[in-house]
Structure formats: C-alpha cells, structure tokens
Amino acid sequence: xxxxxxxxxxTPVRYFYRTFAxxxxxxxxxxxxxxxxxxxxxxxxxxxxxxxxxxVTAALLYIPFRFRRRDNREPPQIAGNKRxxxxxxVVPILLVTxxxxxxxxxxxxxxxxxxxxxxxxxxxxxxxxxVRYPASGVVTANEIHLPLDSDTxxxxxxxxxxxxxxxxxxxxxxxxxxxxxxxxxxRATAAGEFDGAxxxxxxxxxxxxxxRVVAQPPAEYRTWLDGQSAVAAEPQTAEAKLGQTRxxxxxxxxxxxxxxxxxxxxxxxxxTHVASRKMLAAERLQNTPANLRDWLRQPNVxxxxxxxxxxxxxxxxxxxxxxxxxxxQ
Amino acid sequence: xxxxxxxPILIAGDRAVPTHEPWxxxxxxxxxxxxxxxxxxxxxxFFVVGDCEALLMRYQLAWPGNTFLSPDAYNQVFTMHGTxxxxxxxxxxxxxxxNYLTPLMIGARDMALPRLNAFSFWVFLFGxxxxxxxxxxxHAPAAGWFSYAPLSEAGYSTRHGMDYWALALLxxxxxxxxxxxxxxxxxxxxxxxGMTIRRVPLFVWMVLVNSCLIIFALPALNAAxxxxxxxxxxxxxxxxxxxxxxxxxxxxxxxxxxHPEVYIMVLPxxxxxxxxxxxxxxxxxxxxxxxxxxxxxIALLSVGVWAHHMFAVGLGHAWDYAFSASSLLIAVPTxxxxxxxxxxxxxGAIRFTTSMLFAIAFLFTFTIGGLSGVQFxxxxxxxxxxxxxxxxxxMHYVLFGGTLFAVxxxxxxxxxxxxxxxxxxxxxxxxFWLMFIGFHLTFFVxxxxxxxxxxxxxxxxxxxxxxxxxxxISSIGAAVLALAxxxxxxxxxxxxxxxxxxxxxxxxxxTLEWATSSxxxxxxxxxxxxxxxxxxxxxxxxxxxxxx
Numbered sequence: 001x002x003x004x005x006x007x008x009x010x011t012p013v014r015y016f017y018r019t020f021a022x023x024x025x026x027x028x029x030x031x032x033x034x035x036x037x038x039x040x041x042x043x044x045x046x047x048x049x050x051x052x053x054x055x056v057t058a059a060l061l062y063i064p065f066r067f068r069r070r071d072n073r074e075p076p077q078i079a080g081n082k083r084x085x086x087x088x089x090v091v092p093i094l095l096v097t098x099x100x101x102x103x104x105x106x107x108x109x110x111x112x113x114x115x116x117x118x119x120x121x122x123x124x125x126x127x128x129x130x131v132r133y134p135a136s137g138v139v140t141a142n143e144i145h146l147p148l149d150s151d152t153x154x155x156x157x158x159x160x161x162x163x164x165x166x167x168x169x170x171x172x173x174x175x176x177x178x179x180x181x182x183x184x185x186x187r188a189t190a191a192g193e194f195d196g197a198x199x200x201x202x203x204x205x206x207x208x209x210x211x212r213v214v215a216q217p218p219a220e221y222r223t224w225l226d227g228q229s230a231v232a233a234e235p236q237t238a239e240a241k242l243g244q245t246r247x248x249x250x251x252x253x254x255x256x257x258x259x260x261x262x263x264x265x266x267x268x269x270x271x272t273h274v275a276s277r278k279m280l281a282a283e284r285l286q287n288t289p290a291n292l293r294d295w296l297r298q299p300n301v302x303x304x305x306x307x308x309x310x311x312x313x314x315x316x317x318x319x320x321x322x323x324x325x326x327x328x329q
Numbered sequence: 330x331x332x333x334x335x336x337p338i339l340i341a342g343d344r345a346v347p348t349h350e351p352w353x354x355x356x357x358x359x360x361x362x363x364x365x366x367x368x369x370x371x372x373x374x375f376f377v378v379g380d381c382e383a384l385l386m387r388y389q390l391a392w393p394g395n396t397f398l399s400p401d402a403y404n405q406v407f408t409m410h411g412t413x414x415x416x417x418x419x420x421x422x423x424x425x426x427x428n429y430l431t432p433l434m435i436g437a438r439d440m441a442l443p444r445l446n447a448f449s450f451w452v453f454l455f456g457x458x459x460x461x462x463x464x465x466x467x468h469a470p471a472a473g474w475f476s477y478a479p480l481s482e483a484g485y486s487t488r489h490g491m492d493y494w495a496l497a498l499l500x501x502x503x504x505x506x507x508x509x510x511x512x513x514x515x516x517x518x519x520x521x522x523g524m525t526i527r528r529v530p531l532f533v534w535m536v537l538v539n540s541c542l543i544i545f546a547l548p549a550l551n552a553a554x555x556x557x558x559x560x561x562x563x564x565x566x567x568x569x570x571x572x573x574x575x576x577x578x579x580x581x582x583x584x585x586x587x588h589p590e591v592y593i594m595v596l597p598x599x600x601x602x603x604x605x606x607x608x609x610x611x612x613x614x615x616x617x618x619x620x621x622x623x624x625x626x627i628a629l630l631s632v633g634v635w636a637h638h639m640f641a642v643g644l645g646h647a648w649d650y651a652f653s654a655s656s657l658l659i660a661v662p663t664x665x666x667x668x669x670x671x672x673x674x675x676x677g678a679i680r681f682t683t684s685m686l687f688a689i690a691f692l693f694t695f696t697i698g699g700l701s702g703v704q705f706x707x708x709x710x711x712x713x714x715x716x717x718x719x720x721x722x723x724m725h726y727v728l729f730g731g732t733l734f735a736v737x738x739x740x741x742x743x744x745x746x747x748x749x750x751x752x753x754x755x756x757x758x759x760x761f762w763l764m765f766i767g768f769h770l771t772f773f774v775x776x777x778x779x780x781x782x783x784x785x786x787x788x789x790x791x792x793x794x795x796x797x798x799x800x801x802i803s804s805i806g807a808a809v810l811a812l813a814x815x816x817x818x819x820x821x822x823x824x825x826x827x828x829x830x831x832x833x834x835x836x837x838x839x840t841l842e843w844a845t846s847s848x849x850x851x852x853x854x855x856x857x858x859x860x861x862x863x864x865x866x867x868x869x870x871x872x873x874x875x876x877x
Binding site: 025026027028035037038041042045046048049052053056057059060063064067068069070071073074075076077078079080081084085088089092093096099100102103104106107108110111126160161162164166168172173174175177178179180182183195197198199200201202203204205206207208210283304305 | 399400401404471472473477479480485569570571575576577610611612613614615616617618619641642643646649650653654657658660661664665667668669671672674675676677678679680681689692693696697700701703704706707708709710712713714715716717777779780781782784785786787788789790791793
C-alpha cells in the first residue's frame with residue numbers, strides 16, 4: 001500500500017525543505033521503492049506532528065496574550081475537567097495507534113523476507129568498506145555497483161567494531177556488527193551515483209568512512225562486473241614494472257591484494273582494479289594521479305588515525321608505485 | 330582536660346552542627362540546603378566546561394575540512410561533552426534542586442539520611458574530578474557517551490581514558506542511587522502533618538517517581554561498567570564476539586539504563602514546570618491527578634522502551650514492533666502533561682516573569698522535541714534518521730530546550746528562596762531571548778542536515794551542497810548560546826551581591842518552601858503551617874474557604 005502513495009508529487013512540506021536547503025535533501029529524494037516507502041511513512045508522521053505542533057503553538061501564542069494579568073484580582077480557581085482530560089488522553093492514543101499500524105506496514109514493505117544467498121557482501125572495516133560479489137568472486141572497496149531495477153540483497157558484516165551501512169536515497173540503515181550478518185534489500189530505480197556513509201560511530205576516522213553506490217543499466221553493470229573479475233593486467237612500461245616490483249618488496253603487499261600478482265586475502269582494500277574507482281580512501285580524495293601520490297606520501301595527514309602507515313617512500317619509489325597502481329584499471 | 334571549652338553542641342542546644350571555619354562548615358555539612366547549593370554550584374562549573382566543549386565542536390564544524398581539532402581530539406571532546414552534560418550537569422543539577430527543595434516543600438527539617446546525603450554529593454564530585462583527570466593521564470575517553478563495545482574494548486581503545494570513564498561513572502552512579510534512596514525515604518516518611526500523598530507538591534511527586542526510576546535504571550549501567558572494566562583489565566569477553574561474548578549485549582545493558590535515564594533527566598523538569606506555571610498563572614494546576622498519574626505511567630513505560638535505540642541493529646521485526654509500540658505509547662502521558670499545563674494557563678492572570686517565559690518556551694521546544702521523538706519511535710523512520718544530525722536536533726530539543734529551559738525557569742523562581750535576593754529581571758529577559766534565539770538557531774537546522782544525510786559524531790564533513798551553510802548557521806547559534814550563558818552567570822554574580830531583597834514569598838506562591846524565610850534557617854521552619862490542600866499558603870491567605 002505505501003508504494004503507490006509514495007510516488008506522488010512532492011508535498012508542499014518537502015518543497016519547503018528543499019527550498020530551504022537549496023538541494024534535494026537525500027532522505028526526501030528517494031531513488032528506490034524502499035526509500036520511497038520510508039518517505040511515505042515520514043510524510044504521514046510529519047502531518048500528524050505538524051497538526052499537533054500547530055495546535056500547541058497557537059495555544060501558546062494566544063493564551064498568554066489573552067490571559068495576561070491586568071489587575072490584582074485572582075482569576076477563577078479551576079482545578080481540572082475530567083472530560084477534557086480524558087479527551088486529550090484518548091485522541092493521542094488513537095493517533096499513535098494509527099502511526100503504529102502505518103509503521104508496521106512500512107516495515108513489512110521495506111524489509112522483505114530473505115530466502116537466498118546475498119548478491120553482495122559488504123564488510124565494514126576501520127575506516128573503509130570491503131565489497132564482495134560472491135557469485136563472481138569480485139572484491140572491491142568503497143564503491144558498490146548495482147544493476148538497475150533489480151532486487152539486490154546485501155549482507156552487511158563487520159571485521160572489527162560496529163559500523164552502519166547507510167545510503168539515504170536507497171533505503172534503511174543497517175548496523176554492521178562483528179559476529180553477525182545483517183541483510184538489507186535495495187532496488188535502485190534511478191541510474192546514477194548515490195552517497196553512502198558509515199552512520200555508527202566507529203573511531204578516529206568515522207567521518208571519512210564514506211562510499212558510493214553506482215546504479216547501472218544491466219548491460220553496463222555486466223561489463224563492469226566482467227572487468228572486475230579479471231586478474232590484474234601485467235604492467236607494460238618500465239616504470240610500472242619497477243613499481244610492481246617495489247610494491248612487492250616494500251610492505252604494501254603485506255596488507256593489500258592485487259589478484260594475479262599477489263593475493264592472500266589481506267585486510268586492507270583490494271587494489272586489483274583500484275584505478276577504475278572514482279575516489280580514494282573512502283571518499284576522502286578524488287582518484288587522480290596527483291592525489292594518489294599525495295595519499296601514498298602522507299596518508300596520516302590526509303586521514304589522521306588511519307591504519308595505513310606512512311612508508312616514507314623515496315621520490316623514485318613513490319613515482320614507480322603510483323605508476324603501477326595507475327595501470328590497475 | 331577541664332580547661333577545654335565546652336563542646337559547642339552543648340552550648341548551641343538544639344543546633345546539631347558545631348561551628349567551624351566557614352569552608353570547613355561547607356565540607357563537613359550534612360544540611361540538605363548546603364549540599365543542594367554545592368550540587369548547584371558544581372553543576373554550574375561543569376555546565377560551563379561542557380559548553381566550552383560544545384563550542385570547540387561547533388567551531389570545528391563551522392566549515393568543511395576544518396583542521397582546528399584533530400579527529401582524535403574531536404572524538405575526545407564530543408565524548409566528554411555528552412558524558413559531562415548528562416552525568417555531571419543535568420542529573421546532578423536536578424538532584425541538587427530536589428535535595429534543596431524536597432524537605433522544604435514537605436515541611437521537613439532535613440533529608441531522612443543526612444550523612445548519606447553528604448556522601449552522595451562527595452562521591453559525585455570526586456567521580457566528576459576523576460573523569461577529568463583522564464586528560465591529565467594523557468587521553469580522555471573517546472568512544473562516545475554510550476561507549477559501544479567493541480570500540481570501547483581494550484583492543485580498540487588502547488589508552489586509559491575508557492577506564493577513567495567507567496570508574497568515574499561507577500562512582501557517580503553509586504552517589505545517584507544513594508540520593509534516590511534518600512529522597513524516597515524522606516518523601517515517604519517525613520511529610521508534615523496533613524500532607525497526604527494527594528497534597529504533595531507536584532515537583533515532589535515527580536522527584537519521588539524519578540527516584541524510583543533511578544533505583545531501577547542505574548544498577549544496569551553499573552553492572553555493565555564493571556563487566557567492561559573486567560573485559561578491559563582482565564581480558565574477559567562479555568562484549569567481544571571473538572571470545573563468545575556479544576557487542577549487542579552491551580547495548581541492551583546500556584540502553585536499559587539509558588532510556589530510563591532520559592526520563593530521569595526530564596521528570597524533575599516536568600515537576601519544575603508544574604510549580605512555575607500555576608504560580609505565574611494564579612491558578613491551581615489543571616488536573617493534579619492526571620499530571621501525577623501520567624508521571625507514573627511514563628516511568629513504567631520508560632523501562633520497556635530501550636531497544637528503540639537499537640532499531641538499526643537488526644534485531645528483527647518482532648523486537649522492532651514491540652519497542653515501537655511501547656515508545657509510541659509513552660507519547661500519550663507526555664502529551665497529557667503538555668495539554669494540562671496549557672489548560673492551567675487558560676483563564677489565568679499570567680505574569681511574564683523570566684521564569685514564566687522560560688516555562689512557556691519549554692512548552693514550545695519540548696513539544697517539538699517530543700514530536701520528533703514520535704518520529705523516531707516509528708521504527709522505519711528511525712532506520713532512516715537514527716545516528717544523523719536529526720537525532721542531535723531531537724535530543725537537544727528535549728534536553729536543552731526541554732530540561733534546561735525548565736531548570737532556567739526554576740532558577741529564576743527559586744533563586745530568591747535560596748539566596749534571599751531576586752535575580753535581575755532586566756538581565757533575565759536578555760538571558761531568555763538570547764538563549765531562546767541561540768537555541769533554535771543552533772539546533773533547528775540540524776533537523777535539515779539529518780534529512781540530508783549528515784551522520785552525527787563526525788569531526789568533519791565533505792563539502793556537499795548546503796552543508797557548509799547550515800553548519801555555519803548552527804555554529805553561529807552556538808556562539809549566541811554561549812553569550813546567553815555568560816549573561817546568566819553575570820546575572821547570578823551581580824544579583825548575589827546587589828539583587829533586590831526577596832522576602833519570604835516574592836511570587837505569592839502556595840507551597841511550603843515559601844512559608845519560611847529566604848534563605849531558610851538551618852532548621853527550615855519556625856513552625857510549619859497546617860496543610861489542608863495542595864496549596865497550604867493559598868489556604869492561609871483565603872481563610873474564608875473555597876477549597877481550590
């Protein structure tokens with residue numbers, strides 16, 4: 001039921017909020033049936049709350065003015081009225097009952113039963129997201145690609161502390177808790193890129209534990225998935241070849257996987273196709289050659305507290321390793 | 330030995346406390362009024378400290394990418410801000426007021442257990458100092474006031490800040506429980522003749538219910554704190570999944586304390602409002618029975634709503650529905666109160682004192698906070714908006730716009746009783762308007778930031794459209810709030826020295842604390858007036874009858 005109603009035109013309320021913020025506020029601008037259902041409930045609740053607030057505010061403006069003290073006489077001493085009091089007990093009970101029924105309907109629409117293996121497993125780490133596609137063996141980080149108009153089941157887990165997976169325009173939050181696996185359904189109905197963030201405080205770099213979801217038409221998605229399933233291409237230029245060697249000799253390889261070169265399921269982001277990603281370091285930086293060098297040079301300045309150490313690379317090492325990483329399309 | 334002076338107790342006759350140096354008298358005192366004043370002064374100091382922490386945060390967030398505070402420093406500051414405001418300001422502030430006022434309002438000479446009372450205060454004070462010693466020890470706690478495991482465990486919070494946090498809260502918790510027991514014993518046993526339970530002032534009613542809630546809630550926290558310390562120091566695994574424990578268990582413990590705690594922080598505020606509004610409307614409270622009974626209903630419901638803090642954990646629909654229903658229900662007795670307060674003003678003769686202005690502002694902001702609370706009680710809305718700035722806005726509308734505005738109303742109302750001098754109304758009006766405007770400027774835009782997806786507890790944020798502007802507005806509001814606090818402190822300091830003399834009953838109020846001098850003598854009353862209704866001083870002034 002909520003699904004049909006949610007597709008109507010923006011209400012004046014939403015229009016007000018959008019104008020005020022000069023943007024289409026994420027939560028009020030859904031791109032999936034799940035987020036639309038949540039917005040439907042938000043709207044219902046909003047009108048109930050606004051009605052109550054209007055009554056209270058009107059009373060608070062009118063009564064002090066109307067009944068301000070004019071002389072020294074004491075007003076009539078009225079100590080209550082049972083009928084009135086019962087009335088303003090019963091009306092809120094009816095309202096919250098209505099809200100409860102609405103929220104159960106919404107919850108059932110958003111959280112469908114799970115009867116199959118997840119399409120994607122997202123694992124929160126201090127302070128980045130590991131993204132695994134079990135069917136194809138693809139592993140990537142901080143960038144989740146989804147096929148458009150297709151029910152996608154995402155399992156959310158954690159490798160260390162509690163995180164929370166949230167893409168406001170696509171649906172509900174769900175916690176990533178060590179030792180548990182949670183599920184969330186997403187069906188993106190608009191192509192494009194959607195901001196996501198860790199919503200549960202998880203330590204020093206909670207602020208830069210962001211990610212993006214890329215919803216693509218199925219053919220485009222298939223191409224992307226095929227590209228990501230391939231092992232890393234061998235570097236061609238001399239500098240990139242040197243970079244690959246140095247990547248192995250320095251401690252980079254102790255934490256990062258590059259499938260085809262070195263792979264032992266380590267605990268830092270998989271770099272097999274790092275150059276294909278839009279952003280670096282969980283949305284901290286645009287993925288440009290200059291930023292990549294900057295990041296390798298001083299990760300702890302760009303993201304203080306992050307677990308990537310400053311390896312104090314020489315300029316030669318910096319250039320060759322960066323050149324190698326840029327080949328990992 | 331015979332040349333020793335006589336024991337001062339013997340000279341003073343019925344005066345139980347020997348005279349010493351003034352400072353020693355304060356330290357040695359078991360007088361509920363002095364202990365109450367020490368509570369209020371201590372919380373004022375911690376309030377200013379907590380405000381400074383808030384200002385540091387708002388300065389850091391005023392624009393995106395600010396490097397004023399490192400992430401580690403920011404995380405310490407927001408953890409200390411939350412912990413300070415909740416454990417060292419709001420709760421002890423209300424306990425301090427309860428301590429000062431309860432015996433006076435029920436016509437008693439002191440609390441039932443004066444030494445326990447002193448013990449509670451000193452344990453609280455040393456707990457607060459211990460918490461702040463963590464800075465001196467190198468690192469304040471940085472896992473948030475809620476300290477979710479496993480982030481708060483030794484593996485992720487390697488320094489000693491967390492241990493200071495747990496030990497300090499353990500001490501404060503013991504003090505709080507002792508005060509609650511003391512208040513219950515006092516209210517049950519020491520009411521003056523004629524003060525039946527239906528004639529107790531509503532503030533005392535709320536303090537009584539509140540104390541019962543403390544006894545239920547605080548032990549859950551203390552138990553969890555001990556488990557956390559055992560985990561951290563002795564390598565146990567209560568809250569780590571690797572050793573067979575559960576991080577979710579911590580959340581159950583913490584919130585089964587933490588949600589009643591929200592009501593512990595707001596029920597006495599309801600009590601203040603229930604005293605201030607009738608006096609300045611010149612009418613008795615509308616529906617005494619409903620206001621008292623709805624408090625009991627809130628207390629009972631509040632122990633069964635904790636998992637609404639955990640809707641995003643993925644506990645399953647059965648849990649979510651059950652806790653959604655109980656959380657929605659709690660809106661009913663709360664709404665009843667708001668309507669009863671408004672009805673009290675209807676038909677009255679309203680005096681716009683600073684105290685009354687704060688009470689009216691309380692009704693407005695608390696209603697907004699209560700309504701956004703209703704939104705969070707419906708689980709699916711919570712799935713979207715929890716852990717965003719929408720929650721930060723909601724909870725400050727309840728705790729700042731709610732509790733603290735009520736405390737401000739109480740401050741202007743009872744300051745003359747406590748000190749014998751009135752606070753300046755002129756400076757009071759400046760204080761009120763600065764605080765009201767600053768508050769809404771700071772926190773209203775945070776609703777919008779939350780709707781736009783800004784998570785809370787972030788030390789910085791990307792420069793997304795609109796975010797910088799809204800955060801700057803919020804930070805400017807915080808500066809206005811700081812100015813308001815400054816005006817308040819100046820008002821207190823100047824009025825203490827040169828405020829107008831108050832007399833026994835400056836507001837022409839009706840409860841027993843106004844039947845004695847301002848400030849009251851050590852034994853509180855020369856003689857307690859007879860109590861034949863909830864408004865004994867009204868009865869004295871209107872002997873012709875007409876019970877109201």
